[in-house]
Amino acid sequence: MPARKSSAEEPPPTRTTPGRPRGSVMRDVAKLAGVSHQTVSRVLNEHPNVRQETRLRVLEAMRSLNYRRNLAARTLVTRQSHTLGIIGFETTLFGPASMLYGIESAAREAGYLVSVATVRTLDRASVLDAVDRLTQHAVDGIIAIAPKQAVTNALMQVPPDVLCVTVGGGGDADAVPAVRIDNEGGARLATRHLLDLGHATVHHAAGPADWPEAHERVEGWRSTLYAAGAVVPPVEFGWWDAASGYERGQALAADPSVTAVFCANDRIALGVLRALHEAGRKVPEEVSVVGFDDMPDSGFFLPPLTTVSQHFGELGRRSLGLLLEQMETPAEQRLPSEIVVPPALEVRASSAPPRRNGKRRR
Amino acid sequence: MPARKSSAEEPPPTRTTPGRPRGSVMRDVAKLAGVSHQTVSRVLNEHPNVRQETRLRVLEAMRSLNYRRNLAARTLVTRQSHTLGIIGFETTLFGPASMLYGIESAAREAGYLVSVATVRTLDRASVLDAVDRLTQHAVDGIIAIAPKQAVTNALMQVPPDVLCVTVGGGGDADAVPAVRIDNEGGARLATRHLLDLGHATVHHAAGPADWPEAHERVEGWRSTLYAAGAVVPPVEFGWWDAASGYERGQALAADPSVTAVFCANDRIALGVLRALHEAGRKVPEEVSVVGFDDMPDSGFFLPPLTTVSQHFGELGRRSLGLLLEQMETPAEQRLPSEIVVPPALEVRASSAPPRRNGKRRR
DNA sequence: CCTGAGTTTGATAACGGTAACACTCGCGAT
DNA sequence: ATCGCGAGTGTTACCGTTATCAAACTCAGG
Numbered sequence: 001m002p003a004r005k006s007s008a009e010e011p012p013p014t015r016t017t018p019g020r021p022r023g024s025v026m027r028d029v030a031k032l033a034g035v036s037h038q039t040v041s042r043v044l045n046e047h048p049n050v051r052q053e054t055r056l057r058v059l060e061a062m063r064s065l066n067y068r069r070n071l072a073a074r075t076l077v078t079r080q081s082h083t084l085g086i087i088g089f090e091t092t093l094f095g096p097a098s099m100l101y102g103i104e105s106a107a108r109e110a111g112y113l114v115s116v117a118t119v120r121t122l123d124r125a126s127v128l129d130a131v132d133r134l135t136q137h138a139v140d141g142i143i144a145i146a147p148k149q150a151v152t153n154a155l156m157q158v159p160p161d162v163l164c165v166t167v168g169g170g171g172d173a174d175a176v177p178a179v180r181i182d183n184e185g186g187a188r189l190a191t192r193h194l195l196d197l198g199h200a201t202v203h204h205a206a207g208p209a210d211w212p213e214a215h216e217r218v219e220g221w222r223s224t225l226y227a228a229g230a231v232v233p234p235v236e237f238g239w240w241d242a243a244s245g246y247e248r249g250q251a252l253a254a255d256p257s258v259t260a261v262f263c264a265n266d267r268i269a270l271g272v273l274r275a276l277h278e279a280g281r282k283v284p285e286e287v288s289v290v291g292f293d294d295m296p297d298s299g300f301f302l303p304p305l306t307t308v309s310q311h312f313g314e315l316g317r318r319s320l321g322l323l324l325e326q327m328e329t330p331a332e333q334r335l336p337s338e339i340v341v342p343p344a345l346e347v348r349a350s351s352a353p354p355r356r357n358g359k360r361r362r
Numbered sequence: 363m364p365a366r367k368s369s370a371e372e373p374p375p376t377r378t379t380p381g382r383p384r385g386s387v388m389r390d391v392a393k394l395a396g397v398s399h400q401t402v403s404r405v406l407n408e409h410p411n412v413r414q415e416t417r418l419r420v421l422e423a424m425r426s427l428n429y430r431r432n433l434a435a436r437t438l439v440t441r442q443s444h445t446l447g448i449i450g451f452e453t454t455l456f457g458p459a460s461m462l463y464g465i466e467s468a469a470r471e472a473g474y475l476v477s478v479a480t481v482r483t484l485d486r487a488s489v490l491d492a493v494d495r496l497t498q499h500a501v502d503g504i505i506a507i508a509p510k511q512a513v514t515n516a517l518m519q520v521p522p523d524v525l526c527v528t529v530g531g532g533g534d535a536d537a538v539p540a541v542r543i544d545n546e547g548g549a550r551l552a553t554r555h556l557l558d559l560g561h562a563t564v565h566h567a568a569g570p571a572d573w574p575e576a577h578e579r580v581e582g583w584r585s586t587l588y589a590a591g592a593v594v595p596p597v598e599f600g601w602w603d604a605a606s607g608y609e610r611g612q613a614l615a616a617d618p619s620v621t622a623v624f625c626a627n628d629r630i631a632l633g634v635l636r637a638l639h640e641a642g643r644k645v646p647e648e649v650s651v652v653g654f655d656d657m658p659d660s661g662f663f664l665p666p667l668t669t670v671s672q673h674f675g676e677l678g679r680r681s682l683g684l685l686l687e688q689m690e691t692p693a694e695q696r697l698p699s700e701i702v703v704p705p706a707l708e709v710r711a712s713s714a715p716p717r718r719n720g721k722r723r724r
Numbered sequence: 725c726c727t728g729a730g731t732t733t734g735a736t737a738a739c740g741g742t743a744a745c746a747c748t749c750g751c752g753a754t
Numbered sequence: 755a756t757c758g759c760g761a762g763t764g765t766t767a768c769c770g771t772t773a774t775c776a777a778a779c780t781c782a783g784g
Contacts, residue, residue, distance in 0.1 A: 025740055036764045041742060049762055072443065072500055073740035075434035077769045083477065083499065091466075092675075093658075097459040104453075104480050113499050115445065115477045118466050137445065137475050138434050159385075242662035267659050274662045296455075297629050300604035300636045302664045313454075387770055398734045403772060411732055435770035439739045 024065040033061035044069060075138055082111060084323070085134030087127060087144040087151070088118045093240075094295050095312050096145050099168055102316020103143055110324060115139060122147070127154035135162055141323045143167055144176075147211055152176050163326050167319035168312070169213060173338035177326060179319040183213050186308040186343035187220025190262045190290045192228075193306070193345055198353045199260040199288065201230040205248045205272055207264040209237040217264050217292065238268070245271025252287075253279035259287055259354040266291035266298045269305055273350070277302070284352035294346050303349035310343045386427040395423035406431060437500055444473060446685070447496030449489065449506040449513070450480045455602075456657050457674050458507050461530055464678020465505055472686060477501060484509070489516035497524055503685045505529055506538075509573055514538050525688050529681035530674070531575060535700035539688060541681040545575050548670040548705035549582025552624045552652045554590075555668070555707055560715045561622040561650065563592040567610045567634055569626040571599040579626050579654065600630065607633025614649075615641035621649055621716040628653035628660045631667055635712070639664070646714035656708050666710035677703055 030037040035054060042050050043058040050058075061067075075081045084107055090096055100116070107114050115137060117130035127150065134142055135158070142162060144151050147169035155164045155176045166178045173180075194202045204221045207214030218235055225232045236251070238244035245268030252258045253276050263269035269291035273283060281287050283303055291298060294309035318339050326334055392399040397416060404412050405420040412420075423429075437443045446469055452458055462478070469476050477499060479492035489512065496504055497520070504524060506513050509531035517526045517538045528540045535542075556564045566583045569576030580597055587594045598613070600606035607630030614620045615638050625631035631653035635645060643649050645665055653660060656671035680701050688696055 027740080037741085038743095038765080039763060042763090045742085049760090051762065054762080068498055070438070070500075070740050071498055072434050072437035073769090074742075075769095076432070076438055076740085076771085077742045079769085081434065092456060092460045092463050094454060094456070094459075097456075098454045100478075101454050101480060104478055105482075108479070108495070113477050113479065113495055115475050116462075116466055117470070117475065118463060120467075133470070133475055136430055136433055138432075242659035246662055270659050270662050274664055274666075277664055297604035297632050300608055300632050302636055302639055304636075389770080399770085400734065400736095400772085401732085404733090407772080411730095413732065416732080432770050435739090436772075437739095438741085438770085439772045441739085 024067050025070065026067075028065055029058065029061045029067050032065060033058045079138070080140055081138040082113065083137065083139050084112045084114050084320075085131075085137070085139035085142040086114050086116045087130045087134070087142060087146070088116055089122055089145060089147060089151075091116070091118055091145070095168065095293060095310075098312030099145055099316035099319070102313035103167075103320050104316075106317040106320040110320065112140070122150050124150055124154040124157075127151050128157065131155070131158050131162070135159070141165070141327055143319050143323055145169065147213055149212060152178075163323060165319050165323040165326065168315050174336045177322055177337050179315055179322055179339040179341065181310045181315060182340050182342050183216035184220035184223075186292060186310065187217040187262070188224045189343065189345045190292065190306075190308050191221045191224040193347070194260040194262065194288055194290060194351060195224070195228050195230065197260075197288065197351060200354070201225060201233060202260045202262050203233045203252055203258050204235055205245055205252070205261060205263045205268050206235050206237045207240055207268070214264055221262055240265055240267060242267045242271035242274075244268060246275050248272065249275025250279070252276070253281050260290075260351075261287060262290050262292075264292055266293045266295040266301075266305060266307055269298070269307070269350075270301060273301060273305075284350050286355055288351040288354070290351055299348060301350070306348045306351040307346050308343045309346045311341065315341055386429050387432065388429075390427055391420065391423045391429050394427060395420045441500070442502055443500040444475065445499065445501050446474045446476050446682075447493075447499070447501035447504040448476055448478045449492045449496070449504060449508070450478055451484055451507060451509060451513075453478070453480055453507070457530065457655060457672075460674030461507055461678035461681070464675035465529075465682050466678075468679040468682040472682065474502070484512050486512055486516045489513050490519065493517070493520050493524070497521070503527070503689055505681050505685055507531065509575055511574060514540075525685060527681050527685040527688065530677050536698045539684055539699050541677055541684055541701045541703065543672045543677060544702050544704050545578035546582035546585075548654060548672065549579040549624070550586045551705065551707045552654065552670050553583045553586040555709070556622040556624065556650055556652060556713060557586070557590050557592065559622075559650065559713060562716070563587060563595060564622045564624050565595045565614055565620050566597055567607055567614070567623060567625045567630050568597050568599045569602050569630070576626055583624055602627055602629060604629045604633035604636070606630060608637050610634065611637025612641070614638070615643050622713075623649060623651050625651065625653050628655045628657040628663075628667060628669055631660070631669070631712075632663060635663060635665075635667075646712050648717055650713040650716070652713055661710060663712070665712045668710045668713040669708050670705045671708045672705045673703065 026037040026040045030040045040058055043055050088096055088100060091100055104114050117133050119126040119130050142164045144166045145168055146166040152166055152172050152175055164176050166176050191202050206218050222232055236248045238248055249272035252261055261272055263272055269289055272289055276283055276287055283289055291305045291307035294307045298305040298307055322339060388399040388402045392402045402420050405417050450458055450462060453462055466476050479495050481488040481492050504526045506517060506528045507530055508528040514528055514534050514537055526538050528538050553564050568580050584594055598610045600610055611634035614623055623634055625634055631651055634651055638645055638649055645651055653667045653669035656669045660667040660669055684701060
């Protein structure tokens with residue numbers, strides 16, 4: 001007898017094929033507890049109709065076998081992976097990284113794992129590619145850290161059975177639910193603060209011209225100046241980093257009429273501070289500088305930076321909440337919604353009344 | 363006729379049960395191409411034994427149905443999810459965030475998706491919990507951004523069929539393969555740079571006492587001083603942020619014998635710079651300051667910071683490479699390995715010869 | 725025209741869960 | 755007593771792949 005493939009009569013445990021040192025499965029638990037695997041499933045899913053005694057027996061069996069359910073199998077049949085997808089851009093920066101963290105920790109509490117797909121450019125193709133990778137892995141929903149309109153546009157093309165939410169960026173909330181910060185309001189806060197200190201007007205070192213967030217901040221700044229009857233200096237667009245701030249800071253420093261600068265973010269402000277310093281213009285005595293974001297160490301710039309604080313982590317958390325809410329909504333009765341998180345002004349040492357008031361603060 | 367379950371004669375699309383607006387599956391593709399689903403699978407997996415003509419027919423069918431394979435099903439049978447897990451700590455900071463980004467982009471190229479599990483504290487329980495969440499989701503491997511020994515210890519407890527690699531932190535490479543930066547070498551670079559400039563000795567604002575990375579930097583610093591026959595000032599431990607640097611900077615500023623400070627990272631350096639500035643001690647004329655990390659904007663501090671540059675993204679990429687390499691290794695012939703990435707000194711304006719040399723740079 | 729090795733293909737059985745339905749009770753209403 | 759009903763449980767059928775094995779079809783050599 002060839003010893004191989006003895007068709008029948010063989011003992012049942014053929015179940016565990018030789019080369020499989022894997023953990024236990026539902027069947028094993030069922031056998032040990034003396035019930036059917038379906039009952040094990042019921043215990044696992046907290047189905048009410050299981051006798052208490054049975055439940056305990058099953059739980060005990062699970063414990064002693066150190067049973068872990070196979071999520072792939074579950075996903076296959078329920079079509080729910082309990083995984084959320086995040087599309088990120090520039091995730092090395094503090095803002096996006098914090099949102100990601102906020103999302104992840106909120107997701108964990110809600111019983112989800114997050115998968116990340118980063119895009120190097122914000123064009124439609126990259127975003128769709130990221131969506132594709134995530135949907136292949138059967139994510140239950142997607143949160144896009146979406147600073148540009150192109151992302152929202154791309155998101156509108158994803159199949160409607162994959163829920164999307166955008167966070168932190170300038171998107172069209174009618175198309176895709178969004179969580180965002182009130183950039184315009186934040187810019188107003190900063191500008192008004194400087195005007196209130198007595199500055200005749202405020203200059204602005206903006207972000208990139210094609211970023212909605214940058215534009216919203218420009219708008220808040222412009223409208224505040226306008227409402228106060230102040231002259232509106234030309235806007236200087238640039239990138240979000242200190243190098244770009246430095247460059248524009250040099251121009252601003254050379255203009256003696258400049259007494260207050262509102263920067264589109266803290267990094268730009270850092271560059272402006274350096275440029276002003278090198279030009280010998282004292283901050284805040286001669287020029288006041290205000291930033292945006294409240295990065296971790298901006299309170300230790302020279303001088304400590306007055307800035308608009310946005311709570312990135314909170315944004316992330318809220319976006320997860322919004323997504324879960326959408327997932328629970330009956331699907332045909334899902335309406336566009338937008339959550340706007342208000343920023344706050346953090347006054348530190350880089351802003352003060354202009355010198356001509358004859359009064360120096362600090 | 364009961365209208366339900368009309369076995370034959372019914373139009374073929376019986377496949378799509380009423381409440382299922384799902385995409386097409388292998389069976390659909392097979393039907394359209396006039397082959398069995400198994401052949402479709404073979405085409406998908408690039409099995410050699412498929413006639414070219416058949417292959418093309420199948421590919422065409424896949425395209426026209428916009429077929430996407432169901433990874434959950436695939437994972438169920440192959441036990442490979444094509445997903446990698448990342449355990450992260452403090453991922454909002456630039457270093458970890460960059461490593462994460464490096465890992466993700468390398469993973470994408472290798473055909474993997476990454477899932478992130480962050481831990482709020484670095485104790486064994488949190489780490490094991492993170493491992494557990496990841497393994498439940500059947501990740502093929504885990505990369506831990508592991509700044510403390512406790513992580514490595516926890517990793518040693520995970521079932522051997524889940525491969526782990528640590529990156530960026532002080533771990534025991536004999537136990538778990540690791541990718542790390544040469545902290546000691548970096549510290550040596552910084553210290554030697556300052557000694558070479560003519561400073562009699564170098565003070566050190568260290569990281570937290572219980573972080574191996576901080577200790578390695580202390581070691582590099584100490585050994586260099588020792589080898590040069592310089593006095594070794596007492597070490598000041600603290601946290602990694604600017605506030606902590608500021609605090610220690612105040613003490614250093616008050617000590618007139620201090621002419622050079624090596625900071626364990628750029629954020630600490632930022633705080634030290636502020637403290638020195640406020641105490642009226644000029645950098646670099648009176649005191650030189652050197653950081654570690656080369657954060658994005660440290661070139662715009664006041665003054666621009668001389669620092670030890672570590673390429674976080676590269677660390678991430680290398681760690682992924684190491685993990686993949688381990689995964690391809692026959693399992694019983696897997697030996698401990700460690701990759702050490704050398705840092706580089708980035709000389710900027712915050713370091714100069716001491717004043718007593720009578721010579722001022724810049 | 726038959727044989728045998730190699731290629732191409734299909735049928736069927738896993739993988740580990742959940743869903744749907746059927747069955748067994750015990751018990752109050754008929 | 756019979757029926758109906760709900761709680762508790764087991765049976766069976768999937769979910770969409772890949773794996774295994776056998777069948778069918780080459781095409782050469784005898």
